Amino acid sequence: MNAFQRLRRQRIAMSTRPFQARGGSIIRCEGCGLPEIHCACHLKPSAIPEADFCLLMYDTEPMKPSNTGRLIADVFPENTSAFLWSRTNPDEALLALLNNPDFSPVVVFPDSYVREGEERATLRSTETLSKRPLYILLDGTWSEARKMFRKSPYLDKFPVISVQPETLSAYRLRVAAHDHxxxxxxxxxxxxxxxxxxxxxxxxxxxxxLFRERYLMMKPHHKKEA
Incomplete structure (x- = not known):
């Protein structure tokens, strides 16, 4: 199992009642998270990135069928860690990772949210880092990600890097507040x-x-794009 799959099992074990999500009644493959009739495990690729990833996931996010953080752990299984977010009681393994001398942790978030006067540095490139980048991804809804960004004191000392997407999101698995x-x-x-x-x-x-296309096959009003 990759880091996401282990965290998902951990989160399910913590639940006191079944998690109800849109599409939750569909029987899904534990390997890829897709409906079993559209399983793509045999097509799953792998690669070795030039950085490591840390998925910091909000509460029930590992249990949502539409979560895409899992795809990062799928493709980079040896270079991805996953943890549940906590404001006051972060996982000891997470803190150990953040303090690992082999990495330079970087929080991935819009740098426009760094307030004037804050000591957080902002980066345009990771070339200035002295060690292997560890990208910390705040995985949740937009409002949840903002909460994690503001209320994770153990992340405050790390620089922030933003992405500059050239196209609108192709996600469509759940409704986003804005297309960008x-x-x-x-x-x-x-x-x-x-x-x-x-x-x-x-x-x-x-x-x-591939995940998006096969996921959307189960949506009754989905029309295949030309």
Whole structure:
């Protein structure tokens, strides 16, 4: 199992009642998260990125069928960690990762949210980092991600890097507040592309596209794009 799958099992074990989500009645493959009749495990690619990823996930996010953070763990299983977010009681393994001397942690979030006077540095490129980048992705709805960004004191000391997407989000698996709000997998892909890691970015984008197409097959009003 990759890091997302382990976290998903951990979160399910914590539940006191069944999690109800849109499409939750569909029987899904535990490997890829798609409906079993559209399983794509045999098509799952893998790559070795030039950075590591840390998925910091909001509460029930690992249990949602539409979550795309899982796609990052699918494609980069040896380079992705996943943890549930907590404001006051972060996972000890998360703190150990953030303090690992082999990495330079970077919070991935719009730098426009860094308030004037804050000590947080903002980056345009990871070339200035002295160690391997560890991209911290805040995985949740837009309002949840903002909450995580503001209320995670153990992240405040790390620099912030933004993505500059050239196209609108292709997500469509659940409703976003704005078209320019990217899903987690899209953010990771844009970031890799911006930093010149084109092979890893392309592999992740291909898996995202396949996942999206097969996920949408189950939506009754979905029309296949020409």
């Amino acid at each position: 709000h990217l899903c987690t997998a899209e953010v990771a892909g844009c970031l890799l592309q911006q930093q010149g890691d084109l092979a890893a970015a392309t592999t992740l984008q291909q898996w995202f596209t």
